[in-house]
Amino acid sequence: MNLPLQPPASAYFITDDKPPVVARTLSIVVDNEPGVLARVIGLFSGRGYNIESLTVSETDHNKHLSRITVVTRGAPGVIEQVKSQLDRIVPVHKVVDLTGTATGQGEDGPIERELALVKVAGAGDDRVEALRLADVFRAKVVDSTTDHFVFEITGKTSKIEKFIQIMAPLGLVEVCRTGVAAMSRGKDPIIEG
Numbered sequence: 001m002n003l004p005l006q007p008p009a010s011a012y013f014i015t016d017d018k019p020p021v022v023a024r025t026l027s028i029v030v031d032n033e034p035g036v037l038a039r040v041i042g043l044f045s046g047r048g049y050n051i052e053s054l055t056v057s058e059t060d061h062n063k064h065l066s067r068i069t070v071v072t073r074g075a076p077g078v079i080e081q082v083k084s085q086l087d088r089i090v091p092v093h094k095v096v097d098l099t100g101t102a103t104g105q106g107e108d109g110p111i112e113r114e115l116a117l118v119k120v121a122g123a124g125d126d127r128v129e130a131l132r133l134a135d136v137f138r139a140k141v142v143d144s145t146t147d148h149f150v151f152e153i154t155g156k157t158s159k160i161e162k163f164i165q166i167m168a169p170l171g172l173v174e175v176c177r178t179g180v181a182a183m184s185r186g187k188d189p190i191i192e193g
Contacts, residue, residue: 031091122171
């Protein structure tokens with residue numbers, strides 16, 4: 001008689017199979033009213049997920065609708081659960097996983113942009129180099145004195161990160177970022193009519 005083999009009784013054979021961590025950009029259309037943002041964000045914090053980027057603004061004045069864009073990382077199953085629970089919150093009109101939608105359509109991802117203001121103080125060669133690199137990155141000077149610049153740069157998060165890294169040795173003083181604004185590709189709106 002063949003009995004099924006039992007795994008050895010050793011801790012060396014115990015595995016910690018953890019689901020992969022994925023990055024997701026979610027777009028959430030909500031009523032523009034007090035407390036909605038706190039309720040939406042509470043679903044993420046309640047599961048211990050960090051929000052890497054958060055932007056919110058009214059997008060339809062007549063209908064009093066706002067759009068919340070959240071960039072987060074987590075296990076796919078839990079992110080699906082968060083999306084499902086977001087859909088059930090009364091002031092939420094629609095939840096769209098922009099990353100998942102783009103991947104499903106064979107695209108690299110949604111259109112994502114971020115704006116940053118970057119203050120750099122320096123003199124001499126560092127000042128000249130900061131201006132030269134800002135030109136390469138298409139950053140605009142929005143404030144300037146003889147001892148500092150404030151650059152405005154717009155682009156993908158990776159571009160913003162690279163610009164900040166390059167400016168660090170040249171006298172980086174301060175950074176202010178908007179967070180990611182994202183939209184799906186194509187002609188269709190997130191909410192019809």
